[in-house]
Amino acid sequence: xxxxxxxxxxxxxxxxxxxxxxxxxxxxxxxxxxxxxxxxxxxxxxxxxxxxxxxxxxxxxxxxxxxxxxxxxxxxxxxxxxxxxxxxxxxxxxxxxxxxxxxxxxxxxxxxxxxxxxxxxxxxxxxxxxxxxxxxxxxxxxxxxxxxxxxxxxxxxxxxxxxxxxxxxxxxxxxxxxxxxxxxxxxxxxxxxxxxxxxxxxxxxxxxxxxxxxxxxxxxxxxxxxxxxxxxxxxxxxxxxxxxxxxxxxxxxxxxxxxxxxxxxxxxxxxxxxxxxxxxxxxxxxxxxxxxxxxxxxxxxxxxxxxxxxxxxxxxxxxxxxxxxxxxxxxxxxxxxxxxxxxxxxxxxxxxxxxxxxxxxxxxxxxxxxxxxxxxxxxxxxxxxxxxxxxxxxxxxxxxxxxxxxxxxxxxxxxxxxxxxxxxxxxxxxx
Amino acid sequence: xxxxxxxxxxxxxxxxxxxxxxxxxxxxxxxxxxxxxxxxxxxxxxxxxxxxxxxxxxxxxxxxxxxxxxxxxxxxxxxxxxxxxxxxxxxxxxxxxxxxxxxxxxxxxxxxxxxxxxxxxxxxxxxxxxxxxxxxxxxxxxxxxxxxxxxxxxxxxxxxxxxxxxxxxxxxxxxxxxxxxxxxxxxxxxxxxxxxxxxxxxxxxxxxxxxxxxxxxxxxxxxxxxxxxxxxxxxxxxxxxxxxxxxxxxxxxxxxxxxxxxxxxxxxxxxxxxxxxxxxxxxxxxxxxxxxxxxxxxxxxxxxxxxxxxxxxxxxxxxxxxxxxxxxxxxxxxxxxxxxxxxxxxxxxxxxxxxxxxxxxxxxxxxxxxxxxxxxxxxxxxxxxxxxxxxxxxxxxxxxxxxxxxxxxxxxxxxxxxxxxxxxxxxxxxx
Numbered sequence: 001x002x003x004x005x006x007x008x009x010x011x012x013x014x015x016x017x018x019x020x021x022x023x024x025x026x027x028x029x030x031x032x033x034x035x036x037x038x039x040x041x042x043x044x045x046x047x048x049x050x051x052x053x054x055x056x057x058x059x060x061x062x063x064x065x066x067x068x069x070x071x072x073x074x075x076x077x078x079x080x081x082x083x084x085x086x087x088x089x090x091x092x093x094x095x096x097x098x099x100x101x102x103x104x105x106x107x108x109x110x111x112x113x114x115x116x117x118x119x120x121x122x123x124x125x126x127x128x129x130x131x132x133x134x135x136x137x138x139x140x141x142x143x144x145x146x147x148x149x150x151x152x153x154x155x156x157x158x159x160x161x162x163x164x165x166x167x168x169x170x171x172x173x174x175x176x177x178x179x180x181x182x183x184x185x186x187x188x189x190x191x192x193x194x195x196x197x198x199x200x201x202x203x204x205x206x207x208x209x210x211x212x213x214x215x216x217x218x219x220x221x222x223x224x225x226x227x228x229x230x231x232x233x234x235x236x237x238x239x240x241x242x243x244x245x246x247x248x249x250x251x252x253x254x255x256x257x258x259x260x261x262x263x264x265x266x267x268x269x270x271x272x273x274x275x276x277x278x279x280x281x282x283x284x285x286x287x288x289x290x291x292x293x294x295x296x297x298x299x300x301x302x303x304x305x306x307x308x309x310x311x312x313x314x315x316x317x318x319x320x321x322x323x324x325x326x327x328x329x330x331x332x333x334x335x336x337x338x339x340x341x342x343x344x345x346x347x348x349x350x351x352x353x354x355x356x357x358x359x360x361x362x363x364x365x366x367x368x369x370x371x372x373x374x375x376x377x378x379x380x381x382x383x384x385x386x387x388x389x390x391x392x393x394x395x396x397x398x399x400x401x402x403x404x405x406x407x408x409x410x411x412x413x414x415x416x417x418x419x420x421x422x423x424x425x426x427x428x429x430x431x
Numbered sequence: 432x433x434x435x436x437x438x439x440x441x442x443x444x445x446x447x448x449x450x451x452x453x454x455x456x457x458x459x460x461x462x463x464x465x466x467x468x469x470x471x472x473x474x475x476x477x478x479x480x481x482x483x484x485x486x487x488x489x490x491x492x493x494x495x496x497x498x499x500x501x502x503x504x505x506x507x508x509x510x511x512x513x514x515x516x517x518x519x520x521x522x523x524x525x526x527x528x529x530x531x532x533x534x535x536x537x538x539x540x541x542x543x544x545x546x547x548x549x550x551x552x553x554x555x556x557x558x559x560x561x562x563x564x565x566x567x568x569x570x571x572x573x574x575x576x577x578x579x580x581x582x583x584x585x586x587x588x589x590x591x592x593x594x595x596x597x598x599x600x601x602x603x604x605x606x607x608x609x610x611x612x613x614x615x616x617x618x619x620x621x622x623x624x625x626x627x628x629x630x631x632x633x634x635x636x637x638x639x640x641x642x643x644x645x646x647x648x649x650x651x652x653x654x655x656x657x658x659x660x661x662x663x664x665x666x667x668x669x670x671x672x673x674x675x676x677x678x679x680x681x682x683x684x685x686x687x688x689x690x691x692x693x694x695x696x697x698x699x700x701x702x703x704x705x706x707x708x709x710x711x712x713x714x715x716x717x718x719x720x721x722x723x724x725x726x727x728x729x730x731x732x733x734x735x736x737x738x739x740x741x742x743x744x745x746x747x748x749x750x751x752x753x754x755x756x757x758x759x760x761x762x763x764x765x766x767x768x769x770x771x772x773x774x775x776x777x778x779x780x781x782x783x784x785x786x787x788x789x790x791x792x793x794x795x796x797x798x799x800x801x802x803x804x805x806x807x808x809x810x811x812x813x814x815x816x817x818x819x820x821x822x823x824x825x826x827x828x829x830x831x832x833x834x835x836x837x838x839x840x841x842x843x844x845x846x847x848x849x850x851x852x853x854x855x856x857x858x859x860x861x862x
């Protein structure tokens with residue numbers, strides 16, 4: 001039996017969940033792995049956590065330095081979140097040769113090129129499974145299961161809040177605000193949901209996945225990101241007539257010309273396995289040369305699923321460091337230096353909805369503008385007018401087209417005198 | 432860079448795929464893992480494989496002993512299949528302290544309690560990811576990602592041939608024989624498809640998964656196994672009216688009273704993520720205490736996906752043995768000794784179809800027999816007669832009932848004078 005001493009930074013939702021999991025399953029983990037996880041220190045600014053979790057004297061502390069500076073601690077588990085305090089603490093821990101397990105997606109997405117070289121320099125391991133997809137073993141899959149394979153695309157539903165909201169909108173036909181309110185009432189959305197609904201959280205996560213899958217340092221600030229705030233029930237309804245379901249997708253693609261990483265609402269075929277991923281669940285579809293299309297599905301957030309991933313990382317690292325292993329620096333090197341393509345260079349099919357005058361000639365005018373921009377129409381549905389007046393929704397689906405061309409054409413069309421009010425385009429992702 | 436010498440036994444579909452993968456991606460693997468996979472020897476009885484795969488002199492051999500006896504080989508990759516030759520070769524290799532990677536589900540399911548102790552005794556590693564679910568990283572997930580979690584249920588679509596046939600039957604309404612013929616024509620079914628369609632292949636696989644998930648030695652001969660040979664289009668059609676899809680499921684459950692492992696056709700809700708797993712694809716839904724419900728989906732067979740899993744196992748083992756690691760015997764111990772429940776003790780909802788006389792009183796007679804056996808009816812559909820005569824299909828869905836009771840009631844009902852010809856019951860799995 002090999003004992004590993006861990007120190008936990010932060011006893012919020014995930015930290016408390018981790019504490020409880022280890023208290024409950026310590027023996028199970030010993031039996032399964034031969035590793036005995038000993039919580040040497042656990043810190044939180046809130047002193048009430050000690051009694052709440054029934055933590056022994058000498059283990060609980062309100063000082064994170066007590067954790068990071070403890071010479072007997074092998075692994076520091078950072079569950080504070082954010083990039084202010086956590087960044088300094090993680091760096092301090094690495095400098096003191098402590099191995100790191102973290103669920104902090106913002107920290108990794110933003111500061112990976114600061115942290116990864118420090119890992120190698122200090123010969124320190126990093127476990128970050130919990131940073132993407134909660135308890136879904138996606139990072140293990142990319143790094144280990146697909147080590148012999150060439151990954152060329154990832155399509156993920158990486159944010160539970162937005163997936164819950166969109167599922168609610170799809171199933172009940174309600175609008176974004178009502179769905180968001182329900183999500184907040186049920187605890188699936190924060191009081192300030194901005195980071196989730198804007199796509200920012202998914203951006204952090206796809207940045208991490210793309211960096212690990214393509215072994216290149218993806219620049220998060222160049223990841224095109226569009227949220228779900230402006231999704232309307234009518235677009236969900238109309239797109240269903242084409243056999244589509246609307247999801248917020250995080251996509252990373254490797255092409256000959258470079259990589260393209262982006263987050264935006266997208267329509268997918270209702271027969272796709274991703275279309276069955278509903279409510280707060282997450283899923284990641286991975287495309288690789290040999291394995292082909294594979295998908296990983298589960299709970300993308302929450303104390304229990306996330307703790308499960310954290311423990312797996314602790315055991316992984318403990319098995320290495322308690323077995324006289326030799327450090328393998330390859331795991332944290334970005335040996336590729338791939339060009340990051342601009343979103344305007346992306347291609348997709350497109351769903352358009354124009355609010356257009358119900359008059360002969362308008363379709364020909366619109367399709368003329370599309371054609372001029374190399375966009376050809378695959379099908380058109382002219383809807384009955386929903387409101388008073390002569391303007392009706394004109395819904396169309398295109399063949400594959402270039403994002404830059406679509407934006408140009410869309411701009412020109414919405415400026416036609418026969419088109420007014422709210423118009424929309426949504427990308428269609430064929431997977 | 433660390434070089435690992437491997438020997439491949441068998442250059443059939445998977446062996447050839449593995450050879451090609453390593454030839455193509457050797458440098459990629461080096462970059463990603465620091466491991467350089469060197470194929471020291473590759474054997475096949477067919478000497479034409481040498482030219483077919485363009486294998487160097489000194490590497491190809493028709494003698495498997497050349498592989499097993501080579502002192503410089505670290506890892507023997509057994510891709511012969513079956514339990515005759517492979518069993519002896521694997522044991523011989525283990526005795527010579529060679530680490531083993533295998534895709535051989537029959538060997539592991541049948542002889543795990545012979546092989547596992549030998550591994551520990553000889554301090555030898557085993558990689559068997561490719562034995563279940565082709566390239567889907569399910570064994571890695573059970574053993575590593577869920578090391579801190581308590582797994583209590585697995586529901587898998589583990590056989591591509593039967594899933595292809597059932598998908599064809601569902602989508603096109605054709606009968607079993609026609610669907611099987613198409614599967615054979617398209618290469619998704621063997622000329623002799625018995626092992627697949629009888630559920631035998633899925634039985635091998637769920638035996639392995641259950642043993643690893645519950646850390647207990649599951650007796651394959653006590654796994655209830657029923658194939659898809661007698662599935663009729665009308666049951667697929669009728670069950671769709673209840674919102675179900677028919678799949679061949681392999682199920683392993685842990686209860687307080689023991690474990691239950693079984694393979695049989697089953698109805699699942701069409702909204703389940705498993706319902707979207709079509710054609711030759713496989714998927715495994717895993718239920719654990721902390722992660723909750725998670726699913727792993729992909730190609731369950733074929734040279735390329737399977738090779739991808741084999742390479743991942745080779746790299747895993749190479750990273751250990753080339754890093755002075757200490758052997759961890761826990762990975763191959765069945766520390767639980769769980770009672771294996773009889774299938775008659777299982778509970779499910781049930782779909783019944785009786786070919787019954789279209790006469791007043793018959794429903795009350797049938798429901799009387801069901802009631803006497805503690806089976807209560809949830810809903811009934813009386814169909815129009817499909818053939819000439821007064822007999823019509825009476826289709827019903829029950830609440831949860833005990834398998835033993837269902838068999839007893841079914842027997843009694845089909846012996847009623849008002850019931851004749853072909854009758855059927857199918858288990859409904861709520862997941």
